[in-house]
Amino acid sequence: MSDTVTELGRVVLEMRGVSKQFPGTLAVDNVNFQVKAGEVHALMGENGAGKSTLMKMLAGLFSDYTGEILIDGEPVKLTSPMLAKQAGVAMIYQELSIAYNRSVQENVFAGQIPTRGKVIDKRALRDMTVDVLRHVKLDGKVDPATPMKNISQHESQLIEIAKALKDNPKILVMDEPTSALSTEEVETMFALMREVKSKGYAIVYISHHLQEVFDIADRVTVLRDGKLIDTCDVKDVSKEDLVEMMVGQKMSDFYKRTDKSVGDVVLEVEGLTHYGFVHNVSFQLNKGEILGLAGLAGAGRSELGRVIGGIDRMDAGVCRIGGTALKTKDMCNMVRHGVAYLTENRKTEGLNLRLTARENIFSAIIPKLSKGPVYFPRSGEAALDGLYESLNIVPRDKNLTASNFSGGNQQKVLLAKWMATKPKVLILDEPTRGVDVGAKKLIHETIERLASEGISVLLISSDLPEIVSLSDRIIVMMQGHLIGEMHKEDGFDESKVLLAANGERSVFSVAY
Amino acid sequence: MLKNINRNNLISKGNDNRIYVFLAIVFIVLAFAYPAFFSSPNIKALTTTCLLPILASIGFTYVMIGGNFDLSIGSVINAGSVVCMGQFNQFFRGFGGDAGGTGALVGAWALAFVCAIAIGVGIGALNGFLVAKVKVHSFIVTIGMLTAVSGFVYTYSNGNTISVNSYALVDVIDKSVVSLPYIEMITPRFLVMVAVVAIFEFVLVKTRWGYDLFMVGSNKESAFQAGINTEKKVFLSFVISGFTAAISGALFAVSMNAAVPNYGERGIAPLMMVLASTIIGGTVMTGGSGSVVKTAFAVLTIQSIFNGLISMGMGFDAQVLSAGVLLGAVVFYESFSLYRQSLRKGERPALLKEAAELRRGLSAGSGT
Structure with missing residues (x-):
């Protein structure tokens, strides 16, 4: 991570009135979304609320969205993954996008393998990979030449994050990164996220876990049925507030148990x-x-x-x-x-x-x-x-x-x-x-x-x-x-x- | 834990290089079973039989590394051979025949090869377009193309063998560079094969283009997100396949001095030979891993087995059977090891020790 530290608190990403139409539904309906440098911004909503669509838009997977996206105040057109990447958006997906029969180094530098002249520079590839793995403290633990299929799931996820960080993104989007992790591994991940945000990166964090949002996020935006419900500071809301915003009705006795006797x-x-x-x-x-x-x-x-x-x-x-x-x-x-x-x-x-x-x-x-x-x-x-x-x-x-x-x-x-x-x-x-x-x-x-x-x-x-x-x-x-x-x-x-x-x-x- | 990973690495490395083990075993067995196997004439004969399938398998391996199949090569090989022969006859007549002298010969052959290659590249481009852009499954596209091109070949040749009256080129390409025992198999045609294999292997393992192709075959989605133009990679792999298939057919026809429209319909089809060699050579059927050189050695392995079987007086039935058994064994091993791997996913090595104790306890208990 070279020192392109953005001034903390400045708006890095702004989506103004963006919409995306799918056949039959308006998946994202005129949403305004802002993310600041140095914050973890949780994006919440029920399934089908439009979170993933909004993030796919940011990743450049749609060419036909409407509305305006500004990065660092500059209007950008994110119509391909390459453009999104160049604009400073890095995605870490829920389903890990791993090429299992290639090595760690090839996965990390996919599409950007270093060359000397026309020929692959293997030593540089190795050194650069070790450098990248240092971000997630895996240097020395994982040999860059190991095939991905021999790497544990937790380490694969960290490697994915390292891969995203290597391009020096401005905005890091994490889609349910903790769903397959154990409690300690989640803690490791959160410690890493705190370190990353303190360096001025903006993190968009999608999760279904209410508790995690309170543990890690600074602000939270809730979507429902493709529409923006609200954006607020995490410290100003309670779990009940969030659930109400998501489902649109007051949550009463979420879990209810009546005592009963059990049989043979x-x-x-x-x-x-x-x-x-x-x-x-x-x-x-x-x-x-x-x-x-x-x-x-x-x-x-x-x-x-x-x-x-x-x-x-x-x-x-x-x-x-x-x-x-x-x-x-x-x-x-x-x-x-x-x-x-x-x-x-x-x-x-x-x-x-x-x-x-x-x-x-x-x-x-x-x-x-x-x-x-x-x-x-x-x-x-x-x-x-x-x-x-x-x-x-x-x-x-x-x-x-x-x-x-x-x-x-x-x-x-x-x-x-x-x-x-x-x-x-x-x-x-x-x-x-x-x-x-x-x-x-x-x-x-x-x-x-x-x-x-x-x-x-x-x-x-x-x-x-x-x-x-x-x-x-x-x-x-x-x-x-x-x-x-x-x-x-x-x-x-x-x-x-x-x-x-x-x-x-x-x-x-x-x-x- | 670390030890475990090293063991896994070792196993995957061993499996990646299995073709060299196969080849060594075949050579050792044949050295004892068939002493004349390592005689100079036999080596020359063996090498000659390998030339066509090795050339054609280069593109096939590329396509499979990219995650697709190109079954159309079966008839593209024939298209390359009949077009090369037919066009030579036509151009040679156009240039004045024998009266045209060396100039007419060279010109006619050059144009004939250009035509043959153009046919191969054109068919490859059409395959590539349909698979990469139109997103039709490669199996369907190329099996259709196999039939369509076969029809074209019959139409072009009217179902007849096309032969050529000039022996000038065959004398050049099949003549030993040095007429000494054991290196007499080195002919210009052999050198062409070695050069093409070397170039394409180099592209695969030493250039970014090759690394990107591996990435496309291994995980198309992540390759796309990494900014690799996956459609272009897949398209070009098919073009290369058409190119190598056509040129292998053309060179084969030249050395036979004739082209038949149905080569391989009886006996061992080049397509099956190429397919078996590519898989046995270690190219993963779902893409993302493989090597042109290893495929070439797999061709050599299978042809050596055939050569040995013929020497023992067995016909092509035994050859087909042996190739089938080897292919079946490799495919079975691949799927079985994948299954085993899936069973062991998430296993705790520490618990295995306890399990061993429990097992000892159980057997001691049943013993008393």
């Missing part, structure tokens, strides 16, 4: 082991119970869920449903016995985005809708109507291709798919990741309702308020082991769960 043991896991991922895990899940499974990223929570769901193999241990030991690593068998696993990757593993909502929802119950070898999808229509109604899937069109739903409604379709199997045990892996506030609320209500109807839920979540308010009991994993259990009667809150996930044993009701 439904799922019993004993000594479950998947070599290298999950080690010797034992727990019981009762009828009608919501059991939270907490832990930091990489603790082995999803891996445990996948083994019970019958996706990954179980190397040792027993898994009993209603007293019968089941052969796992056989998803059909697990589904037949009433175990459903809702994946955390809805776009790649959960839904077939090219099929319609109806086909997606029926995909797990084709045997149930068949007589002999013949499939009668019509026989499921009534159940489908019910699911649409209870989950409030919008739009109501059952023949709409899954990719055309918003993120929140895709998640509802995925939940409907597993609800249709009428499970006894529902394993939910990050059921509200990346969905808007409205859908989140509805999914929470649905989970509660399912539990009160007698379905046992294993809730895997990194969202602390979610897991705290929904769970009857929380079990905590760390580095592949189950380390303890927290009971509702002993009282748990977000900070206790976070401590537990970090290995603090005193907060457990039962420590293993």
Whole structure:
């Protein structure tokens, strides 16, 4: 980072009355947006509010936006990624844009490989890469010649940031940079962001995490339905204010729990082991119970869920449903016995985005809708109507291709798919990741309702308020082991769960 | 952790250079099984069979590195050969035939090669336009082109073999530079092949253009965002493919002194040979990794196997089978290692130690 430090507090980016029309919708409607040097500016809104469209406009991905964009007071036309880059905009995307079979150095300097004459200068490439990695303190840790496929996800993300910083941008746009990171890794990222902003860079930060916005941002802008709602200082607003601005209605009792009694043991896991991922895990899940499974990223929570769901193999241990030991690593068998696993990757593993909502929802119950070898999808229509109604899937069109739903409604379709199997045990892996506030609320209500109807839920979540308010009991994993259990009667809150996930044993009701 | 990464690096490096291991194994086996394999005449014969597929595979490798397929080369090779032969006959007559002397010969050959190359480049450009600009899947574009060009070849040649009455050029390009044993395979045609391979390998690994092509094949989106003109890269890779396919066909026809419209329809098609060699040589089928030199060595490996099989009295059925088995094994290995990699994603090395203890405990428990 050479010293092109911009005077702090000066307006670096100004978007004046910008709009972008998509077929059928006005995705961004006459928005005014200002970012100052040396600030982290959070951009918030539900899915489909226009955040991503606004940022894509800034990245030069549209050539047909209307309105004016000024950078450092100069009007610019950002009609190609190259122009945007030259104007000083650097993007760090949610889906990492990594070329996995090329090396770190080639990724960092893609399109700008140094040459001597016509020939690649490998030594310069290496030295320049080490220089760039110094920004994110990875110099000496990562060899620039390592292929990207051998680099961990956290480091890849830091490399992406380093790559963005190397062009000396004025504005850095970060789209959900923390969604795949553990708590410590988020802290590292925030420390880095504070350092970067103190040097005079302007950072636009897109996130669904309310807490993160209060932790890192200086100002916040809220969009709803493509329109600007307000821009304000973070210290002047509360979480409730922000949520109200986003959803447009007063949020009352975001999470509600009524006490209820739980029944007999439904799922019993004993000594479950998947070599290298999950080690010797034992727990019981009762009828009608919501059991939270907490832990930091990489603790082995999803891996445990996948083994019970019958996706990954179980190397040792027993898994009993209603007293019968089941052969796992056989998803059909697990589904037949009433175990459903809702994946955390809805776009790649959960839904077939090219099929319609109806086909997606029926995909797990084709045997149930068949007589002999013949499939009668019509026989499921009534159940489908019910699911649409209870989950409030919008739009109501059952023949709409899954990719055309918003993120929140895709998640509802995925939940409907597993609800249709009428499970006894529902394993939910990050059921509200990346969905808007409205859908989140509805999914929470649905989970509660399912539990009160007698379905046992294993809730895997990194969202602390979610897991705290929904769970009857929380079990905590760390580095592949189950380390303890927290009971509702002993009282748990977000900070206790976070401590537990970090290995603090005193907060457990039962420590293993 | 660091150790783990080093091991991964080592494995990926080993796999990248697998073709040299294959070649060494084939050479060692043949040295014992077929002593005449390393005789000078056999080396010359073997090298000659490699020339056509190696030249044609250069462009094919480029296209695959860019993340696409060019199946049309199967008929572009034939187009290059019939156009070269046919146009030579026409130009040579135009220049006065034998009466025109050396001037007429040189002129006619030069123009004939220009025409052949123009056909190849034109077809490549059309492929490239349809894939890069119109965004049709390369498989569909080039398989259509394979058929269309095949039709053109039959029309141009009326379905007949086109032969040439002049032996002047073939005498030059297939004559050994030095007539000594073991280096007699070095002919001008061989040198052309080496030069073209060297130039295109250099472009790939030593210039920014090559690095950018790798980036396009590896991740098109990030290449685009890095400001690389991805459409132009893909377009040019197809043009190169058309160029190398046409020139390989033209040179082959010259050395045969005749061009047939259906070369490769019976026996081993050059397209299959090129496709198999490119994949076996280590070019990743989804793009982003590969090498022209390694593809060339893969051609040599497969042709050596064929050569050995023929010496053992086996026909082309056994040759096709062996090439198929090798290709199948490589493709299987590629997908299987990808699958294995995905299974181990996120694994904790520390837990594996505990797992080993648990396993010991279990086996001890069952023993008592």
